[in-house]
Amino acid sequence: MQTLVTHWRGLWEQGELPFYLVELAPYLYSNESRHGGTSGALLREAQFEAARSIPNSGIVCTNDLAYPYEDVQIHPCRKKEVGQRLAWLALNRAYGFDSIDCEGPVFREMEVVGNEAVLRFDNDRNGFSPWYGLEGFEIAGEDRMFHKAEAHVIPGQKCVKVSSEAVKKPVAVRYGFRDFCSGNLTGARNLPAFPFRTDDWQ
Numbered sequence: 547m548q549t550l551v552t553h554w555r556g557l558w559e560q561g562e563l564p565f566y567l568v569e570l571a572p573y574l575y576s577n578e579s580r581h582g583g584t585s586g587a588l589l590r591e592a593q594f595e596a597a598r599s600i601p602n603s604g605i606v607c608t609n610d611l612a613y614p615y616e617d618v619q620i621h622p623c624r625k626k627e628v629g630q631r632l633a634w635l636a637l638n639r640a641y642g643f644d645s646i647d648c649e650g651p652v653f654r655e656m657e658v659v660g661n662e663a664v665l666r667f668d669n670d671r672n673g674f675s676p677w678y679g680l681e682g683f684e685i686a687g688e689d690r691m692f693h694k695a696e697a698h699v700i701p702g703q704k705c706v707k708v709s710s711e712a713v714k715k716p717v718a719v720r721y722g723f724r725d726f727c728s729g730n731l732t733g734a735r736n737l738p739a740f741p742f743r744t745d746d747w748q
């Protein structure tokens with residue numbers, strides 16, 4: 547991706563030309579997807595890392611823009627929201643409208659407290675939504691087996707607490723890290739949290 551962007555900027559003789567990506571849409575990308583495939587999640591992770599490493603670039607999250615019945619629809623129907631998020635990103639980054647939020651929460655760090663994992667995020671200045679009933683979280687112990695997790699926002703502390711009765715000593719947490727897995731954690735301005743994982747397991 548870095549080479550592609552550098553090449554395009556060279557062709558147009560604009561070394562700082564803005565480059566914005568759209569996150570890969572949720573979809574069952576392989577036969578393993580119905581059993582927890584992560585091929586799509588790994589590509590989204592690579593996209594996110596590229597957007598963070600390439601100067602003057604950014605990415606919009608689309609993890610929340612597929613309906614449950616669109617798991618076999620490679621082109622989800624909600625295009626308007628994608629365009630809006632790209633516009634907000636451009637207005638904020640390229641045109642200097644700092645008051646326009648353009649990104650949802652971005653995972654920063656995890657702390658294990660007893661049998662719970664406490665997650666902290668960047669872009670959290672306005673808090674999170676919803677406080678309870680969070681979906682899309684998984685948690686694993688030393689056996690590296692992920693289990694569906696209970697998660698909720700800790701009021702006043704701008705962090706998310708994650709746990710599962712099946713995991714007594716948490717080691718890793720994932721959010722939306724499946725080919726098709728719609729989470730519902732957003733910032734207070736209703737922009738979705740980016741999918742992430744705290745581990746580097748294959």
